[in-house]
Amino acid sequence: MIVEDRAINASLSLKNPKPLTKENASALQIWGKVPLRGHVNISGAKNSALAIMAGTLLCGEDCRIRNLPNLVDIARMSQVLSALGVKLNRQNNTLDIDSSHIGHSKAPYELVSQLRASFFVIGPLLARLGSARVPLPGGCAIGARPVALHVRGLQAMGADVRIEHGIVHADVKGREGRLKGANIYLDYPSVGATETLMMAATLAQGETIIDNAAQEPEVVDLANFCRAMGAKIRGAGTNTITIVGVPRLHSTDYAIIPDRIEAGTFLIAGAITQSEISLSPVLPDHLTPVIAKLGEVGVRVVVEAPNRLRVIPGALKATDIKTLPYPGFPTDMQAQFMALLTLSEGNSVITETVFENRLRHVAELSRMGADIRVKGQNAIVRGVPFLSGAPVMATDLRASAALVLAGLAAEGMTIVKGLHHLDRGYEDLETKLQNLGAKLERVQLQEDSEEDDPKQTANPVLS
Ligand code: UD1
8 A cells, every 4th residue: 555655645745735725735645545533513504605605685784693604605695796896805704795885786706606696696697787787607617507497587677687798787677776576487497597586585575476486405495594684485395485575685694504515425434434423513404315215325313412413334335326406415415325336236327417517526536446328417436445646637626535535445545636625515624534533634736737727727617
């Protein structure tokens, strides 16, 4: 093993073998097969936080958001709000947002293009100011990701929407400048469209009904935040959401729910390293499909306390997975589960139905010895007895987590590059893993400038 590690070290020419800070580091070096033990704290949900930050634009008063994760995506959303004239003050995991004075309604392209979720400001801006200019976010590594459903819904609420030079121009017609309640059927239960339209409807005149709405816990969290500001919303968490518009919303103090995807990733960290670990805070109901699939694989997850889980590993066996909108199996857990299935005895079939290009981690897992064939939207995984450490490149946020998980279980050393993906959505992943006993550190690689794939960095807009 030591010989193998040295070989990898030599081939990658480590410039500096000492641990580096997040800012200047470029890869994670992981020594696999180290058992984990102990407890991990789960951060606030990234996807809730992003939507709720956009939602503060609805309110003409101060809002306090607690349990905000410290992530690159959150920093980007803060920049988008600042660019609109919003005042932000962050102390650790608490963010005070004063959107009483929004300077203008135009979100800058260079920011929106880096964070797809920032497009969601279009709903609140339009509802509050009667006008919004938001660039189309464009496609990304996992798929085309259109916003037609958001646009159509806003049009149904009376907005005049035009796309000119890549910018969505939305204006409310009529003298009163208020959106009108409407019956909206979504062709697909899009999380972003549901959130955009729900936010817009909170200040619209009359009642809006969103049918075939997304039911994700982050949609419910956003609805609860809006309700805490005085919005009238019912049905969030079901496929029909009804919103009765009010003239204005008021200040609130709100704590974000725990991140179910981060929690799921740590459950798999326990399973893949055959280690018993516990995690909190979590809302176990949000993890039902992940816990059920872990059970089929042979991994028990015990609810120790209302918000605390313990993962109890077992011999891993194959199972099939199909990603679906909530309460189906989350697409944001597909890559991590694939890492686990590479080491599970038998053949598994993973079907990705939510995004059209979300199997790019297959090639990287294969570099570590995984046996996976891709046919269309299906990945057929034949379990292998072991993975071996290798240099690999993260292709998107959750793929980066999958490679870290594979590295924890592999023999020898793995080097995960493309860490800008990881830092978008995992708060201090390596520190949390180190506290569980994992052996990993950030390092800088000499080869960065020569081998960094411009495609990986040019458009980092992902989930
Ligand atoms: C959100 C999550 C992301 C997660 C995804 C699906 C955030 C910030 N991100 O992304 O982590 O992976 O939900 O659970 O919350 N679609 C259309 N037309 C539209 C909108 C969407 O066809 O107008 C399609 C998309 O191309 C995709 C599918 O719907 O195939 C799901 O997308 P959507 O639910 O909108 O995902 P996001 O809200 O972007």
